[in-house]
Amino acid sequence: MNPNNLSTDLNQSNQINHNNSSSPSQTIKLLPDSISTNSILNSSTSTPENQQQNTTSTNSNQTLRLRKGTKLEYAYPNPFRNSTEGPDPSTFLQSIESPFQVQEYIALLVRANPHDVNQIISLPATLNLSSNNNLVPQEVWIYEQLRRFSQDLSYPFVSSLQIECKRSTCPEMKAGEWLYLCAAHATANENDCCAIDYIVHTLDGATALLNSARYFPSRLQIPTTSIKHFTSIARRLYRIFAHAWFHHRDIFEQCESETSLYTRFLALTDRFNLISEDLLVIPRTNEEDEINISDDREQDKTQTSFNLTQTNNEDDELEELE
Numbered sequence: 001m002n003p004n005n006l007s008t009d010l011n012q013s014n015q016i017n018h019n020n021s022s023s024p025s026q027t028i029k030l031l032p033d034s035i036s037t038n039s040i041l042n043s044s045t046s047t048p049e050n051q052q053q054n055t056t057s058t059n060s061n062q063t064l065r066l067r068k069g070t071k072l073e074y075a076y077p078n079p080f081r082n083s084t085e086g087p088d089p090s091t092f093l094q095s096i097e098s099p100f101q102v103q104e105y106i107a108l109l110v111r112a113n114p115h116d117v118n119q120i121i122s123l124p125a126t127l128n129l130s131s132n133n134n135l136v137p138q139e140v141w142i143y144e145q146l147r148r149f150s151q152d153l154s155y156p157f158v159s160s161l162q163i164e165c166k167r168s169t170c171p172e173m174k175a176g177e178w179l180y181l182c183a184a185h186a187t188a189n190e191n192d193c194c195a196i197d198y199i200v201h202t203l204d205g206a207t208a209l210l211n212s213a214r215y216f217p218s219r220l221q222i223p224t225t226s227i228k229h230f231t232s233i234a235r236r237l238y239r240i241f242a243h244a245w246f247h248h249r250d251i252f253e254q255c256e257s258e259t260s261l262y263t264r265f266l267a268l269t270d271r272f273n274l275i276s277e278d279l280l281v282i283p284r285t286n287e288e289d290e291i292n293i294s295d296d297r298e299q300d301k302t303q304t305s306f307n308l309t310q311t312n313n314e315d316d317e318l319e320e321l322e
Helices: 003-022 037-041 048-055 089-094 101-112 117-121 138-164 195-210 229-247 249-259 261-271 293-302
Strands: 173-175 178-180
Touching: 089 101, 101 117, 101 138, 117 261, 138 195, 138 229, 138 249, 138 261, 173 195, 173 229, 195 229, 229 249, 229 261, 249 261
Parallel strands: none
Antiparallel strands: 173 178
């Protein structure tokens, strides 16, 4: 290589670097404009109120940021944190900018307090007493609730049942004296599922049906012909709770103390008449009676009722998906 050419290249490189450094318009930003160095240095000693401000965004174009040292309770929006009389569902629901608005609203309620079943299952409505309009159609609300139950049942209920509920211990799907035949098979000879297989098949079938583009093409509007599937799904999901209550009581009580999932499920089915009373095999307790079942049914008389007409065979198969 010619030394003269090397010297020329070095001079040109130095000249380019000098021009770049002298240009005031060419700067490198290591942080967004909305974040200052001082705010990062002070994040470790910030108050809970500041942590909440750091984790939530006042600008819809900003993304949610979790600062180092942020507590879990401030990692997600909480409709109850700064409210003494409970959140205004109309304000909070409309503040969620997402195509899955109802799903995220339910998720936030469950995360805030899974034991407040009345708040979680109640249709969101305006606090204005002069308005009787619900913010979410009833059928959409039930659909999203059933989707959430299919998700929450997987953990901790089913994951805990897998430890001791096996073919050797539970060869049949029973709940006391009730025997259930699996509807996931084409022929009757294949219906002899053990309990844990029945539970997994039931969850898979419910999930597939709720995600079927044929029966539920939109999550904003439910076809009238698809409403009938709600009772079928709810009835089968209930059997999972029933088997756990009768045959794995310790697991049932442990999971229920953590999540109140069965209490929430029973409150939903009572509120919207999804399961007839004669199919509820788990005895009601005084704690469940405090939900005021009769008041809920009276409240929903003006709303759409679901057809609970059942066939003699309660184990008729879930509709096949095409």
